[in-house]
Amino acid sequence: MGRPNWAPDEIDIERPSVARMYDYYLGGSHNFAVDRAAAQAMVAAVPEAPLMAQANRAFLRRAVQFLVDAGVRQFLDIGSGIPTVGNVHEIAQRAAPDARVVYVDVDPVAVAHSREILAGNDGATIVQEDLRHPERIVDHPDVRRLIDFDRPVAVLIVAVLHFVPDDDRPAELLRTLRDALAPDSWLVLSQASADGRGDDERAEAEAVYRRTDNPLWIRSRSELTALFDGFELVEPGVVWVPQWRPESPESAEEAERSAFIGGVGRLGG
Amino acid sequence: MPGGPAGGGPAAWPATGAGAATSGAATFAGAWAKAVSGTSYLPMTQAQLEALLCRLAQDLAAALLAEPFDLRAGQRVGAELVAAHIASAEGLGRTVEVVQLRLVRDLGLVADDVEDRMARLLAAVATGYARALRDRTLDEQESIRRAAMTARAEAERALRASEARFRHQATHDPLTGLPNRALFTERLAAAVNTPGRAADRVGLCFLDLDRFKRINDSYGHQVGDALLTMVADRFRRALDGHLVARLGGDAFVVLIENTGGTRDVIAVAEAALAAVHEPALVAGHEVAVTASVGLVERQVAGTSPGELMRAADCTMHWAKSAGGDCWELYDAERHHRQLARQALSAAIPAALERGEFFLDYQPLASLRDGRLIGVEALVRWRHPQLGVLRPDSFIDLAEETGLIVPLGGWVLAEACRAAGTWSASGGAAPFVSVNLAVRQVHRPGLVQEVRTLLRHTGLPPERLQLEITESTMMSTAEEPVRALRVLADLGVRIAIDDFGTGYCNLAYLRDLPVTELKVAGEFVAGLRTPEARADERILASLVSLAHALDLTVTAEGVETAGQAERLRAIGCDAGQGWHFGRPEPADRILARLS
Ligand SMILES: C[S@@+](CC[C@H](N)C(=O)[O-])C[C@H]1O[C@@H](n2cnc3c(N)ncnc32)[C@H](O)[C@@H]1O
Numbered sequence: 001m002g003r004p005n006w007a008p009d010e011i012d013i014e015r016p017s018v019a020r021m022y023d024y025y026l027g028g029s030h031n032f033a034v035d036r037a038a039a040q041a042m043v044a045a046v047p048e049a050p051l052m053a054q055a056n057r058a059f060l061r062r063a064v065q066f067l068v069d070a071g072v073r074q075f076l077d078i079g080s081g082i083p084t085v086g087n088v089h090e091i092a093q094r095a096a097p098d099a100r101v102v103y104v105d106v107d108p109v110a111v112a113h114s115r116e117i118l119a120g121n122d123g124a125t126i127v128q129e130d131l132r133h134p135e136r137i138v139d140h141p142d143v144r145r146l147i148d149f150d151r152p153v154a155v156l157i158v159a160v161l162h163f164v165p166d167d168d169r170p171a172e173l174l175r176t177l178r179d180a181l182a183p184d185s186w187l188v189l190s191q192a193s194a195d196g197r198g199d200d201e202r203a204e205a206e207a208v209y210r211r212t213d214n215p216l217w218i219r220s221r222s223e224l225t226a227l228f229d230g231f232e233l234v235e236p237g238v239v240w241v242p243q244w245r246p247e248s249p250e251s252a253e254e255a256e257r258s259a260f261i262g263g264v265g266r267l268g269g
Numbered sequence: 270m271p272g273g274p275a276g277g278g279p280a281a282w283p284a285t286g287a288g289a290a291t292s293g294a295a296t297f298a299g300a301w302a303k304a305v306s307g308t309s310y311l312p313m314t315q316a317q318l319e320a321l322l323c324r325l326a327q328d329l330a331a332a333l334l335a336e337p338f339d340l341r342a343g344q345r346v347g348a349e350l351v352a353a354h355i356a357s358a359e360g361l362g363r364t365v366e367v368v369q370l371r372l373v374r375d376l377g378l379v380a381d382d383v384e385d386r387m388a389r390l391l392a393a394v395a396t397g398y399a400r401a402l403r404d405r406t407l408d409e410q411e412s413i414r415r416a417a418m419t420a421r422a423e424a425e426r427a428l429r430a431s432e433a434r435f436r437h438q439a440t441h442d443p444l445t446g447l448p449n450r451a452l453f454t455e456r457l458a459a460a461v462n463t464p465g466r467a468a469d470r471v472g473l474c475f476l477d478l479d480r481f482k483r484i485n486d487s488y489g490h491q492v493g494d495a496l497l498t499m500v501a502d503r504f505r506r507a508l509d510g511h512l513v514a515r516l517g518g519d520a521f522v523v524l525i526e527n528t529g530g531t532r533d534v535i536a537v538a539e540a541a542l543a544a545v546h547e548p549a550l551v552a553g554h555e556v557a558v559t560a561s562v563g564l565v566e567r568q569v570a571g572t573s574p575g576e577l578m579r580a581a582d583c584t585m586h587w588a589k590s591a592g593g594d595c596w597e598l599y600d601a602e603r604h605h606r607q608l609a610r611q612a613l614s615a616a617i618p619a620a621l622e623r624g625e626f627f628l629d630y631q632p633l634a635s636l637r638d639g640r641l642i643g644v645e646a647l648v649r650w651r652h653p654q655l656g657v658l659r660p661d662s663f664i665d666l667a668e669e670t671g672l673i674v675p676l677g678g679w680v681l682a683e684a685c686r687a688a689g690t691w692s693a694s695g696g697a698a699p700f701v702s703v704n705l706a707v708r709q710v711h712r713p714g715l716v717q718e719v720r721t722l723l724r725h726t727g728l729p730p731e732r733l734q735l736e737i738t739e740s741t742m743m744s745t746a747e748e749p750v751r752a753l754r755v756l757a758d759l760g761v762r763i764a765i766d767d768f769g770t771g772y773c774n775l776a777y778l779r780d781l782p783v784t785e786l787k788v789a790g791e792f793v794a795g796l797r798t799p800e801a802r803a804d805e806r807i808l809a810s811l812v813s814l815a816h817a818l819d820l821t822v823t824a825e826g827v828e829t830a831g832q833a834e835r836l837r838a839i840g841c842d843a844g845q846g847w848h849f850g851r852p853e854p855a856d857r858i859l860a861r862l863s
Contacts (some may be wrong), residue, residue, distance in 0.1 A: 013417050020413070026309065026310035027308070027309025027310055027354070027356060027357045028409060029405070029406040029409035029410055029413075030409050030410075030412065030413040030416075031413065032413070032417075050307075051307055053310070054307065054309070054310040054311075057310050057312075058310070061312065082413070084310070085310060085312040085354050086310065086312030086313075090312075108420035108423065108424060109413070109416050109417045109420045110416075111420065112415075112416040112417070112419040112420040112423065113412065113413060113416035115419075116412065116415065116416060116419070247314050247315045247316070248315055251315065
């Protein structure tokens with residue numbers, strides 16, 4: 001029986017959530033049996049899955065550090081997930097206590113968890129919204145309360161775009177966000193890529209994620225680069241995430257195993 | 270105390286000194302960091318990780334050499350690893366391996382029973398680590414479950430809120446925000462049908478704005494809508510405590526529960542009328558608003574919501590017919606009369622078809638010699654249930670509904686047909702006088718209809734008289750006058766019926782093709798008493814004026830010989846009334862003639 005269209009979505013924890021699967025890859029325990037089962041199936045198909053997640057999370061950390069160093073004090077993290085360890089506000093506020101961070105996620109459990117973690121933090125909050133409604137995000141009163149769109153903002157959409165198929169017109173979504181931003185704002189994107197991988201592996205990974213609410217939409221490096229439209233990519237451009245400004249040359253070795261590509265762009269004046 | 274030599278232990282730092290130990294610890298920390306990297310996400314830079322592990326390596330070294338051997342130091346290191354998110358089964362395995370293989374060597378540690386101590390130290394690290402990891406796992410499980418519960422509760426709340434919103438939408442009028450018919454019906458049903466409330470009394474106040482359509486038409490719908498919203502707000506304020514609903518259009522209804530009698534509903538009606546009355550400025554227009562209100566109030570027992578609504582609605586229409594801007598209270602008898610009238614008028618078409626109507630005729634006599642000069646055709650209805658009905662019980666209805674056109678047409682045709690068959694031995698046969706309703710006169714086909722009838726029945730035009738009322742002629746339309754003129758030119762007699770009761774303007778008669786005035790019975794009634802000089806004088810001047818205009822005068826309602834005598838003396842031409850004969854079938858009147 002379908003729900004009437006005025007009724008909000010149900011919370012179905014019998015279905016694996018990509019947010020909690022990701023937490024499992026990172027070594028967290030903020031997950032349920034269904035999530036672990038799905039994550040384990042993913043690991044069976046793609047043994048490096050946990051490494052990929054860790055590499056992505058490390059990219060996020062370096063990107064945020066880079067942005068704080070560049071003077072950015074406002075962060076809009078869309079698809080922020082379950083705050084496990086190494087959250088954006090922890091990184092940003094450690095380096096700059098006045099930094100403001102607004103998290104956005106569609107997953108109601110992730111949102112509830114974030115709210116608990118952020119209780120008492122005046123500089124950070126969470127909003128339940130969908131990347132596919134960027135206008136609602138930028139108009140949201142809680143977003144407006146913390147973020148001044150007349151000043152530079154870093155928009156982070158990290159490990160999320162592979163859940164946004166081309167049918168949802170990601171380029172348009174990003175354009176809407178871009179139009180709300182002041183010059184010298186930033187965009188950080190990363191997502192799963194199958195460049196250089198076999199079709200089998202890709203098919204199996206896709207099969208696992210079809211069990212969740214978020215099927216996978218793999219993109220190539222050139223496709224992701226195109227999504228930076230209007231932004232000027234900083235060095236080294238869109239690369240395997242371990243290659244993005246690594247802390248040491250060794251940490252960028254075998255970077256393609258991470259299966260994640262990403263980059264950071266700056267909005268021209 | 271990281272990095273510093275332990276003060277006085279059984280074993281000593283190697284002779285190479287603290288510097289070498291520190292560099293050894295760094296080498297070891299590098300290997301350790303490499304071993305644990307990738308076991309779980311480590312939220313720090315490589316340098317931070319190595320610094321941390323370097324400190325822990327020195328703690329381990331100190332613990333390994335400490336005297337007495339302290340298990341808690343090893344456990345602390347295990348817990349610290351977990352706290353730093355080096356927190357996975359693999360993380361522990363790799364740690365045990367790297368410490369076992371390299372700690373003593375890299376840091377150049379020397380002790381007698383180092384193997385023994387190492388085993389116990391690793392056991393302590395593993396214990397501390399496992400304990401901390403278990404606590405952390407449980408904490409995380411708890412927090413994610415709590416989050417799921419919160420999210421569920423939030424979703425439930427949102428569901429209830431949207432259900433409430435949905436219910437509100439389904440039960441309220443979007444324009445005014447008032448409850449709608451659905452909610453009203455529900456509440457009325459509850460008020461009437463709830464067990465144990467039979468003895469209660471309940472009232473309805475049915476409100477309809479007067480001439481609202483005109484406001485809508487002349488100012489536009491936006492102004493109309495703004496007005497409705499404003500009126501709704503006023504009702505809400507003025508009728509606080511009662512359920513006020515908008516039924517649609519400009520109709521509102523108020524439910525008044527637990528009334529003590531009609532005065533309670535009357536009070537509501539008056540409050541509502543007063544609220545409507547306040548001057549209204551809508552979109553820059555000063556709009557005068559009034560309403561018609563129907564009230565019903567009765568005991569719950571024996572009534573139903575539908576009955577109450579019908580009664581209130583019907584009563585509201587009484588207020589409308591009374592001109593609006595007032596209330597009316599339901600009256601069962603009046604309602605039943607109205608229903609009976611409605612039933613009667615609905616039955617007219619079928620009655621015409623079945624031939625239930627027939628005509629009687631009343632004599633019109635010359636006042637000079639008492640001779641019968643004409644008869645007035647009077648319609649009767651032989652109703653299968655109600656018996657013979659006189660015209661006053663159904664002509665008004667027929668006029669209201671427009672059924673007067675077919676009915677009057679039948680009367681005219683039947684009268685012509687009958688009169689065509691009358692022949693008088695000796696003098697002229699009497700003319701037949703037929704009443705024409707306003708609508709009949711205003712119909713375009715009247716002249717043709719009369720011509721055809723005369724041709725078919727052979728009735729000479731001068732033996733047909735058409736009686737019209739003054740009001741028929743008061744309209745400014747030229748067409749009826751022209752039609753009557755054509756008929757008059759044909760020779761048909763035209764009489765003004767009931768003259769003197771209405772507008773009574775003799776001047777206009779000059780321009781009309783009228784041949785006769787029938788003076789209303791009430792003037793004649795005044796002649797009954799010998800002292801009624803005033804009435805007599807009015808009548809006398811009326812007659813002389815009519816004669817001056819070349820009109821004959823017939824007096825209606827002549828009941829006594831005395832009246833007839835005085836009318837004759839005044840100069841009145843003819844009379845009609847009981848004195849000359851009651852309405853009867855034609856053959857009886859004709860029989861008397863011969
Ligand atoms: C793999 S996690 C990424 C977490 C974090 N950004 C990181 O990279 O470490 C993906 C998150 O995106 C969220 N997500 C997926 N589709 C989304 C959408 N359309 N709008 C907002 N969030 C979305 C999921 O609920 C999940 O929490």
